[in-house]
Amino acid sequence: MSGQSVGAVHSQRAHFDQPLQLRSGGVLPAYDLVYETYGTLNAAKSNAILVCHALSGHHHVAGHYADAPDNIGWWDNIVGPGRPLDTNRYFIVGVNNLGGCHGSTGPSTLNPSTGKPWGADFPIVAVIDWVHAQARLADLLGIDSWAAVMGGSLGGMQALRWSITYPERVRNSIVIAAAPKLSAQNIAFNDVARQAILTDPDFHGGHYYEHDTRPTRGLRLARMLGHITYLSDDQMGEKFGRELRNGSFAFDFDVEFEVESYLRYQGDKFAGYFDANTYLLMTKALDYFDPSREDDGDLVKTMARSKANFLIASFTTDWRFTPARSKEIVAALLANGRNVSYAEIDLNFGHDSFLMDDAHYHGVVEAYLRNIKL
Amino acid sequence: MSQPLNRPDFDVIAGWIEPGHKVLDLGCGDGSLLKHLIDSRGVRGWGVEIEDVNILAAIRNGINVIQGNLERGLDEFADQAFDHVVLSRTLQTVRHTEGILREMLRVGREAVVSFPNFAYWKNLRSVLDGRMPVSEDLPYQWYDSPNVRFFTLLDFEALCRQMGLIIRERSVLDEQGKPVDNADERELNFLGSLAVYRLTQLR
Numbered sequence: 001m002s003g004q005s006v007g008a009v010h011s012q013r014a015h016f017d018q019p020l021q022l023r024s025g026g027v028l029p030a031y032d033l034v035y036e037t038y039g040t041l042n043a044a045k046s047n048a049i050l051v052c053h054a055l056s057g058h059h060h061v062a063g064h065y066a067d068a069p070d071n072i073g074w075w076d077n078i079v080g081p082g083r084p085l086d087t088n089r090y091f092i093v094g095v096n097n098l099g100g101c102h103g104s105t106g107p108s109t110l111n112p113s114t115g116k117p118w119g120a121d122f123p124i125v126a127v128i129d130w131v132h133a134q135a136r137l138a139d140l141l142g143i144d145s146w147a148a149v150m151g152g153s154l155g156g157m158q159a160l161r162w163s164i165t166y167p168e169r170v171r172n173s174i175v176i177a178a179a180p181k182l183s184a185q186n187i188a189f190n191d192v193a194r195q196a197i198l199t200d201p202d203f204h205g206g207h208y209y210e211h212d213t214r215p216t217r218g219l220r221l222a223r224m225l226g227h228i229t230y231l232s233d234d235q236m237g238e239k240f241g242r243e244l245r246n247g248s249f250a251f252d253f254d255v256e257f258e259v260e261s262y263l264r265y266q267g268d269k270f271a272g273y274f275d276a277n278t279y280l281l282m283t284k285a286l287d288y289f290d291p292s293r294e295d296d297g298d299l300v301k302t303m304a305r306s307k308a309n310f311l312i313a314s315f316t317t318d319w320r321f322t323p324a325r326s327k328e329i330v331a332a333l334l335a336n337g338r339n340v341s342y343a344e345i346d347l348n349f350g351h352d353s354f355l356m357d358d359a360h361y362h363g364v365v366e367a368y369l370r371n372i373k374l
Numbered sequence: 375m376s377q378p379l380n381r382p383d384f385d386v387i388a389g390w391i392e393p394g395h396k397v398l399d400l401g402c403g404d405g406s407l408l409k410h411l412i413d414s415r416g417v418r419g420w421g422v423e424i425e426d427v428n429i430l431a432a433i434r435n436g437i438n439v440i441q442g443n444l445e446r447g448l449d450e451f452a453d454q455a456f457d458h459v460v461l462s463r464t465l466q467t468v469r470h471t472e473g474i475l476r477e478m479l480r481v482g483r484e485a486v487v488s489f490p491n492f493a494y495w496k497n498l499r500s501v502l503d504g505r506m507p508v509s510e511d512l513p514y515q516w517y518d519s520p521n522v523r524f525f526t527l528l529d530f531e532a533l534c535r536q537m538g539l540i541i542r543e544r545s546v547l548d549e550q551g552k553p554v555d556n557a558d559e560r561e562l563n564f565l566g567s568l569a570v571y572r573l574t575q576l577r
Contacts, residue, residue, distance in 0.1 A: 311433075330440060331450040337396065337418065343429050344441045360426050367434040 002362075003082030006038045009063035009073070011103065016136055020098075023288070026123035030112070033137055034103030035059045035095040038079060039087035041141070047374045048091045048143045050134060051075065052151030052158035055226070055282045056274060058102035061094035077357040084366035089374070090147065098133050099125040099281040107277030108209065118277075120206025125281055127154075127289045131161045135169065147372055150174035150365075152354030153321065154282065157289050160329065163306040164291050172372050173308040174365065177318055177354040179325035180299050180332070181290035186320065189229055190283040193222035197276045206277055219276045220267035227266050232317035232350035299332040309339040311368045313361070315353035316346045341368065382551025383488040384410050386570045387460060390486060390543065391415050395457035398482060400444055400474070401464035403428050405437030412437075420456075422448070445470055448477045456482040463511075463568075465489045466521040472537060479575050484542070488570040493526035495564045496549070510549045511567045527563045534573065543572040 013034050020028040036059050041048060051061050053074070062079035064072050073094070079085040085092055096104040099122060107122040114121075138146065149162040149170050156178030163173040182190070197203060200218030204211050228236075240259035255261045295301035310333055314326035323344045333340040343364045347353035353361070384407055391397060393416040399408050402421025411417045420438040423429050432439035440450060445468060459482030461474065466489050468474050478485040490511040491497075497507035506516040514521065525533075527546065534541055546554045546566035554565045 327450055331452075334420070334440075334450055334455065335452045337455075339438050340420075340440070341429075341433050341438050342440045342442075343426075343433075346426070360430065363430050364433055367430055370434070371436040 003086070004080050005072075005076060006063040006080045006087050008066040009036055009038060009060075010065065011036050011059055013103065014137060014140055016133070018136070020129065020133060020136075022123050022129045023126035024124045028098065028105070028123060031098060031105035031133070032103070032109070033095055033098070033105075033133060035093060035137060036061060036063075036073075037094075037141075038062055038092040039090050041091040041143070042374065044374075045142050045144065046147060047089065048093060048138075048141070048146050049085060049369075050138070050146050050149045050162075051079070051085070051092060051094050052130075052134070052149065052155035053094070053097065054151065054153040054155045055279075055286070056270070057155065058100060059094045059096040059104075060102070061092065075355065077355075078362060078365065084362045084369060086366075086369075090369070093137070093141065093143075095134055095137055097125070097130045099278055099285075101275035101278040106275070107206070107281065108275045117207075117209040119209055120277065122277065122281070124284055124288075127157050127161045127285050128165060128291075130158055130285070131165055134158070134162075135166060138169065145169045145171055147374055148172040148174055148369065150176070151178075152176040153178060153351065154286055154289075157286075161289075161291060163308040163310070164302055167305055167307040170306075170308045172311070172368075173306070174311045174313075174368065175326070175329060176313045177315055177321055177326075177351055178329070179321040180292060180328050182287055183325075187287050189225065190287055193225050194280055194283055196221035196225070197280060200276075203276065206280075208276070214271075215276045216271040219274060219279060220264075220271040222276075222279055223270040223274075224263045224267040227263060229320045230350055230352045232319065232348060234317060235348050235350060238348075299328065300335045303329075303332040303338065304336050306333075306336075306338065309372075310341070311365070312340060312342045313354075313364065314342075314344050315350070316344060317348055318351045318353060320351040381406070381462075382547050383462060383545075383568055383570050386545040386547070387411070387462065387486050387488070388414050390484075390572050391417055391458050393417065396420075396455070397458045397460060398422070398451065398456045399460045399462065400448075400478070401461065401467070402432060402437070402439060404431035405435040405439060407460065407462055408432075408437050409435050444468055444474055447473065448481050451481040453480055454483060458482055458484050458486055460486045462486075462488045463490065466523045466525070469522055471523055471533070475533075475537060475539065475573075479539070479573065483574065485539075485573040486570065487530075487573060488568060489525070489530070490521075491527050491546075491563065491566045491569050492524045493528070493563045494549075494567045496567070498564070509567065527566060527569050528559065530569070530571070534571075537575075539573045539575050541571055542574055545570040 062073035062076045096102045099106045111118040149159045156175040197218035200215035202213045203215040243258040292299040292302045314323040330342045397419045399421045408419035459478040500507040547568045549567040
């Protein structure tokens with residue numbers, strides 16, 4: 001890995017009193033967003049990059065906490081002095097989205113009108129709601145326009161949404177391993193994940209906090225399923241093959257194959273810290289995402305509203321959001337004569353490739369960012 | 375395939391393209407031609423490239439570049455989206471020759487094609503001497519050449535006629551990049567090392 005970590009960081013909290021009108025028709029009367037920043041905002045306030053998180057991400061993008069040195073940001077390998085998101089040059093902002101479970105207002109935070117956790121009463125949030133909330137954070141930070149908004153997967157969808165909803169406030173949009181909308185198969189996977197949570201007896205209609213329990217079995221299954229879709233078949237084959245933990249068949253239903261052990265471990269780990277209601281909300285935000293819906297499904301017309309320059313990247317082994325899905329975005333941008341570059345990166349880690357430290361992948365992001373005007 | 379330095383066909387191509395035009399460069403390499411056209415002619419440009427190193431280099435050069443395989447067509451591009459579609463020193467590396475020429479004129483009003491002329495006298499002499507030609511415009515050994523189609527000016531023009539493509543302009547260059555001026559088509563075929571064509575078709 002080139003460059004250095006940003007080192008010790010701390011998160012901040014912003015409170016917003018102005019009600020937020022939501023895509024679902026609901027209103028969030030007030031809310032908190034937790035966020036982190038790295039680097040220094042320049043005098044012209046022109047060097048800010050917003051990094052949007054994906055399904056299970058949060059505001060802690062890079063660095064570590066002084067009191068928790070092992071808690072390293074989820075995209076630490078790309079942020080820092082000498083790294084593609086060079087903190088000597090850019091002011092990087094990471095924010096935990098509404099509905100999240102890492103400090104921003106969400107199902108596990110207190111509903112001021114009841115004094116209890118929101119639980120299932122937390123309104124369904126859409127990508128556009130997150131973007132509106134992020135825009136208010138930008139206002140607070142004095143950022144009129146982002147040098148770039150970027151993200152992978154669901155984060156990339158936010159970067160795309162930003163360019164459509166706030167064309168004057170995004171100079172560059174970096175959309176990685178994303179899609180302009182989910183396919184039926186994508187939605188199907190999400191629904192199985194949700195069913196796992198919703199049918200867990202500990203779910204209690206989403207009000208499990210009051211019952212001092214959590215639907216960890218359902219959340220664990222949801223994560224195991226999701227995790228399979230993040231990896232490539234090749235990579236799983238290389239990593240686990242048909243390896244057995246004890247060398248021979250036990251002819252029972254305990255953990256036998258290494259891949260089972262791995263998935264159960266991932267599921268347990270995730271279910272231990274993530275909130276099931278947040279998981280439900282995030283998957284719904286994915287399912288509903290389709291900016292072209294405003295234009296009767298005509299993405300070309302939708303992208304006509306954007307003014308940003310674009311870097312679109314996909315990964316050859318990503319079968320969740322395949323390169324073909326990224327190319328749909330590319331085609332819509334080309335049809336509008338937008339400045340766009342597209343890289344199809346040959347990495348073996350499936351959808352998760354976007355989080356990997358790869359010289360070519362990071363080189364492309366770095367080269368693109370180097371040319372943007374601050 | 376492009377070499378960054380000293381490309382005489384760049385100037386010919388630049389002369390055919392008007393300021394503000396939309397240009398698509400297929401097999402754009404590191405984006406040198408597009409950069410030249412942007413700087414010298416104020417065009418708006420996009421490139422297509424297959425190689426990772428060139429994608430990185432083109433992005434570094436500040437050029438719009440789309441990673442893709444020309445052999446698979448130009449599906450991302452809409453009909454008549456460009457004023458000019460350029461294929462510079464790349465046609466001889468493409469298997470689906472007719473397919474790519476048709477695609478170029480589907481997405482662009484005009485196609486600009488440059489390629490090394492295998493009938494250039496030095497190339498012919500080299501073959502007569504028993505060795506495959508290696509020159510300024512054919513800078514590869516037979517075993518590492520990306521070229522898969524070997525053709526001449528006259529061959530190309532015959533294909534254009536067959537496909538109903540109209541040759542609007544032609545520039546034939548010698549190995550030093552100087553224009554070859556000769557009225558005799560057969561002699562031109564022997565004297566030209568590199569040919570540049572401007573093609574269109576009736577719609």
